Amino acid sequence: MRVLITRPEREATTLATALAERGHVPVIAPLFRLEILHPPAAFATDLSECQAILLSSANGARALAEASEQRGKPILAVGDTTASTAEGLGFVSVASAAGDGRALADLARKRLDPKAGPLLHVSGVDIAQDFAAALALDGFEVRRVSLYDAREETALPDSARAALEARALDAAMFFSPRASDLFARLVKEAGLSAALSNVTAIAISPAALEPLSALPFKATVAAAHPTRQSVLDEIDRLPAEVSAGAPQAAVEAAVEGPSIMSDTPSSPESAAPPAASVTSRPVEVRRGIGVVGAFITGLVASCLVLAGALISLPYWPADIRALWQGQAAASATPAPALDLQQVRQDAAAVASASVEAAKREISARLDDLEKRVRAASAAAAERPASPGSGGPDPAIAELRGKIEALEGRAATPEAATPAPAPVPAAPSPEQEKELATLRLELATMRNTVQTMDQTIAVQRDQTKLLAEAVDKARGESNARNAGEQKAMSAARASALIGIAARLSAAVESGLPFATDLALLAPLAQGDAKLAESATALQAYAQNGVAARAALVAEFPAVAKAALADDLADDSFGERLLGKVRGLVSLRRVGNDVEGDGTEAKLARAEAALEAGDLAKGVALVKTLPPQTARATAGWLSRAEANLAAKQAADQISSQAVTLLGSAR
Structure with a gap:
């Protein structure tokens, strides 16, 4: 997990x-960030007067070891972890309450005598239990000293x-x-x-x-x-x-x-x-879904898109639906997935062809009607007059006058009574036939024009609907493509975060991580930054790097050897003194050791390591004199490998977070 x-x-x-x-x-x-505090002025007095020290945390044991070199005072620890930490720091008399604060107070009551002296509670700035109040009824005096502080992020x-x-x-x-x-x-x-x-x-x-x-x-x-x-x-x-x-x-x-x-x-x-x-x-x-899960997710999403297209088929425009059904019927094999680009092209072609055909048909009909009207007018103008007269046929003239009178009568109010017109002579059967033919042609032309107007309106509406359908299909396609791309980006970022976490854990614990690094290879294709981070980690993948805790634990021995090499020279007495210092040596420790000597730099480097700042410790060790290189070379190489691997893993994690943010 x-x-x-x-x-x-x-x-x-x-x-x-x-x-x-x-x-x-x-x-x-x-x-929290742990910060070791400088002991107060009364700390040395309290430490010398107390009969025992109460430790309520492992950090209290570390802070006590930083504050004093005295290791002989009895230690009462709240739990096994705190007790083992104190023993590892050199305290010789440690007892564990193996429980909580109440168990620690009970242990103090059983083992200690209130008359033997006060107790010293080493703690942080913030405490969960006040032992002074808990043990006051039993006659104990408990003095508390804060030697570390846990600063909140x-x-x-x-x-x-x-x-x-x-x-x-x-x-x-x-x-x-x-x-x-x-x-x-x-x-x-x-x-x-x-x-x-x-x-x-x-x-x-x-x-x-x-x-x-x-x-x-x-x-x-x-x-x-x-x-x-x-x-x-x-x-x-x-x-x-x-x-x-x-x-x-x-x-x-x-x-x-x-x-x-x-x-x-x-x-x-x-x-x-x-x-x-x-x-x-x-x-x-x-x-997490992993690479295979991301592929399956994309496949399922594609199937859902195709199913949605098939379900919505009855609601598509008639032309697109006919085009889809025609393609499906013409193919003996199962129909391929809907190609939206092809649909858009086919729809545009159908619309253009329909409009062009309607234009050609209307133009042809208008030309035919115009020709027929000109022919009828020419035939009426060229008709010869009746024999024995010098002008147009009087019957036709009377008929035209009658038509004009009827048209004028329809335009005037009914109250106005027109003057009685002379009764024209009845037209001949040929004239009646010709007039009937003209009226029929005129009615036919009007109907044709109305039909063409209706056809043009229908074609315009169909073109508009088809264009809207194409735009809608284009928008849905773009939205689906964007959603699929975001899903794939999010899946890739999630996989990178999981791999980065595994790599960081392996680096911190000093374990090999070749298997985890192999998972990064397919995700780093086409990404120069990820490929660079993977290359940086490849050198340490098979054997891993030294854990930070191990480097911290090894440093005191390295510092002692480096200090001995720095003090020795070619004289017999100095070489002998250097060997003695390699066996038993006293050196100052702590972050407050001043000066630019080897001892001061080693003290500040060790304090930085204890505070969790490996990079600062490495930088200080690199500034030591050349004669200390023999003692520090191996440790320095392992520490730099840890820093390089941790930096590469952090870069992968940072890039994964950036990809995840862009996917959202």
């Missing part, structure tokens, strides 16, 4: 390694934002109420609350789970015990429950959660045995 880690970078790296060993993919998104880390936007997370881990509250606030500010619908929230305690109640997580789980191991066990249970089809169980222990970066609970009130409560929402493990 893809698991989001919200702890500070040092704890997140260790936790990512544990998740990778269990087969999960960690996504590191620190919500002002925006959601890019890795978390990209994973949420791509919906590439399956679970998220929370180790304190403060971290949960900050995560909820940053997610809401980023507008990504809806992206949590497929994510399971796993918290170290019910108190750490409470600030997440307003977010739409798929399921929420509180660990049975307030320890890191219990949280990892809850992560391992999720895939098994999904594969068995069982509902997700949200186990809520009746103990309060730890403060930020600590094993200490947020409240002294808790119940001894854990109580389990079960929610019925199942956990669904999402793994």
Whole structure:
């Protein structure tokens, strides 16, 4: 599963390694930046007077080791993680309460005597439990000193934002109420609350789970015990429950959660045995669609487009529908997919041919009518007069006068009584026949003109409808093409985000990543930036790079050897002194060591590494004198390989986020 880690970078790296060993993919998104504080003026006095030191977090152990070289004071640690960290830093007397803040207070009551002296609580600026109040009734004096501060991030880390936007997370881990509250606030500010619908929230305690109640997580789980191991066990249970089809169980222990970066609970009130409560929402493990999924998605989308075209066929214009059916009937093989470009061309050709045919037909009819009218007029003008008269036939003249009178009578009001016209002589049968023929020709011409007008109007309407249908088909085609391109771009960006997360996890944990890098090859084709990042990672893919935590752990030995080489020369006494310093040496440490000497630079480099700034530590080591190269060359080479691989993986993640944004 893809698991989001919200702890500070040092704890997140260790936790990512544990998740990778269990087969999960960690996504590191620190919500806090750890800053080691300078000890107050009274710290040395309090340390010398106290009978024991209370450590409520692993970071407290590291800050104490930075503040003092004294390792003999008894240490009471809240949990096993804090105890093992203190032992690794050289403290010789360490006892673990293996629980929460209440367990630590109980351990102090059992092992310590209030009359033996005060207790010193080493903590951060923000605390979840006040041991001074908890132990005051038992007669203990507890002095608290803040040696580190966890500064909150002002925006959601890019890795978390990209994973949420791509919906590439399956679970998220929370180790304190403060971290949960900050995560909820940053997610809401980023507008990504809806992206949590497929994510399971796993918290170290019910108190750490409470600030997440307003977010739409798929399921929420509180660990049975307030320890890191219990949280990892809850992560391992999720895939098994999904594969068995069982509902997700949200186990809520009746103990309060730890403060930020600590094993200490947020409240002294808790119940001894854990109580389990079960929610019925199942956990669904999402793994993204991948390259094959993107291809299948495109194929399904194409099928849907073709089905939509076939369903909407009855509503197409008649010409396009006839064209489609004619092509289907003429082909013996199954009809191919609809070619919108061909449809547009055919529709335009049909419209143009119809208009041209209508124009030719109308022009021919008008020419014929004009010829017939001219012929009738010429025949009437050239008709010879009756024998024995010198002018036109009087019967025709009377008939024309009668027609004109009738036309004038129709135009005047009925009240006006026309003057009695002389009764013309009845026309001859030939004249009656000719007049009837002319009237028939005139009526036929009028009907023809009306028919042509109607035909032109119908053709104009059909052309308009056909043009609208073509424009609509063009718009729908463009919209579908744009949607398909966005879907493919989003799928590619999601795949890149998943691969970048796997590469970053491998670099942080020091594992080989040749298999993950091979997945990047098909996505990097045609993309110069991705190809450049893949080439940069190829050199480290087979064997991986040294983990950052391992580099930090190796540095004290490297610094001791470098300091010994810097002090030695060719004289026997100096060579002997250099060998002695290589075995047992004292050197200053801390970020506040001044000067440009080898010892000062090594001290500042080690402080930078402890603060998580590997690049600054490498830069300081490179400025050491040449005689230290033998001691630092190997470490420096491994550190630079880690930085180069991390930079390449970060570039892939950044480009994937950019592609995802453009796809939306």
